[in-house]
Amino acid sequence: MNSVDTKTDVILIGAGIMSATLGTILKELVPEWKITMFEKLAKAGEESSNEWNNAGTGHAALCELNYTTEKSDGSIDISKAITVNENFQISMQFWSFLVNRKLIDNPKDFIMPMPHISLVQGEQNVNFLKKRFKALSNNPLFAGMEFSDDPEKLKEWLPLVMKDRTSKDPIAATKIDTGTDVNFGALTRMLFEHLESENVDIHYKHSVNDIKRTSDGLWEVKVRNEQSGAIENHTAKFVFIGGGGGSLHLLQKSGIPERKHIGGFPVSGLFMVCNNPDVIKLHHAKVYGKAKVGAPPMSVPHLDTRYIDDKKSLLFGPFAGFTPKFLKTGSMFDLVTSVKPYNILTMLAAGAKEMSLTKYLIQQVMLSKEQRMEELREFIPNAKTEEWDLVVAGQRVQVIKDTETGGKGTLQFGTEVITGEDGSIAALLGASPGASTAANVMLEIINKCFPQHMKEWEPKIKEMIPSYGLALMDNPELLNEVHSSTAKTLRLREKESVLN
Secondary structure, X not given: OEOOOEEEEEEEEOOOHHHHHHHHHHHHHOOOOOEEEEEOOOOOOOOOOOOOOOOOEOOOOOOOHHHOEEXXXXXXXXXXXXXXXXXXXXXXXXXXXXXXXOOOOOHHHXXXXXXXXXXXXXXHHHHHHHHHHHHHHOOHHHOOOEEEOOHHHHHHHOHHHHOOOOOOOXXXXXXXXXXXXXXXXXXXXXXXXXHHHOOOEEEEOEEEEEEEEOOOOOEEEEEEEXXXXXXXXXXXEEEEEOOXXXXXXXXXXXXXXXXXXXXXXXXXXXXXXXOOXXXXXXXXXXXXXXXXXXXXXXXXXXXXXXXXOOEEEEEEEEEEEOOOOOOOOOOOOHHHHOOOOOOHHHHHHHHHHOHHHHHHHHHHHOOOHHHHHHHHOOOOOOOOHHHEEEEEEEEEEEEEEEEOOOEEXXXXXXXXXXXXXXXXXXXXXXXXXHHHHHHHHHHHHHHHHOHHHHHHHHHHHHHHOOOOOOOHHHOHHHHXXXXXXXXXXXXXXXXXXXXX
16 A cells, blocks of 8 residues: 655665765755655665775775876876866865764774875886876876885885785886775765754665656655555655666666666676785785776776774775676666667667677686686785685676767766756766765766755855865865865874784
8 A cells, every 4th residue: 555645855765875975965055955765775885885895995096097098199198087086085075074063973984094006017017107107296186106116115015915926027006195995884874874863764675666757847756665565655856866786777767868878787896805814914005906908997906905894804806797686686687677679779789899898707707716816916926715705796887878989889987977957856877986976976966956056055065175166286275275184184194004
């Protein structure tokens, strides 16, 4: 039996970092608005935002080589690195605001200082890294970055990586100490606890089954209470679909024209996790390598120090896996049911274009543990098989869409926002850098969906994000002020010895 219809101002679908961020910002801007959130799982941050389902890197393009590409003339294009870094600075400012407002008690519960290192081997890759370092170090966003190809210096930076290394190939690294390790699961849970205290209606174990437009322009969301089985109808002026891999199906159900010519391809991730505390304490950094030829950007190998459940961990990966599910808790029919008459040509075009990705995924799925260990030994030469366990991380749905530059069926490696023409509905699709840029992405949604309010909201937004509307790289004094204030507020100045 249907429950009595309820009306609200905003409906958030999915209890991940995106909904948490959007809900928190909106509550600061318009505390009188009524917000309702639905999540099919039992608590917040259990899918893509969960600390075991993502790399926990504060993506600022400090070490991720896929954000800088070599152009045909040999120069390095750093435009994407600048964008990612600027966006992360917005998140840092927003998190600092939350701490200063006492909405978060202890920032160390979700963010820790962590050196970010890029590591490459082979003459060609070393030359690339040198050029990348020169291009980035001339930009104030990347101040403090160091380069070295001296094995003795690399032993200081990376004792575990350099120990027992016998390869004669040239090796080099860049290092910057202002990187971070971010527990997005913990942050998500903190934000939802705050939203609950602000009288946001939070409904766990509630699955959204359908979304449709009503005759009076509102959105009706049909929700199933997983405990009682009751079907509930909720209407709102604005709906945000932040359901991770589940967002595509809900976007399709909305019926908006913008849903067409968009598809998704699921890729799962696996990590090797070290179980030897003596090995874990020898490494203190996030170390990113270079993706192999033919591998997609999300496959960039990295060796990460992580802080999870107040415990220092060491992870290596990701290794790609495949399942037709769009979520870890999804259905085996997710991929098939996402193919519609209006996106089938887009999907087929992607299939024809991305044969190398298909081949890569097949190879990855077929890897044995020992073969994965061989890849790990490119980072840790003396890694012992018995000291590493395999864990399944989260599901990511890579967006496929028709673009002017890439043509029909272009695979998008990033975060995509789809909004209805009138701004009454928005959906978030895609993957990395995702969570790291949540504050910026949510501000973009607010700007696009609520343009009539932006003038009155701008002072409050600038209180939350002092650099709002400005490029930090063009304002070095403001950049220094932001770096200094966020590091102090988030307690990122304390350094930990590598051997601790």
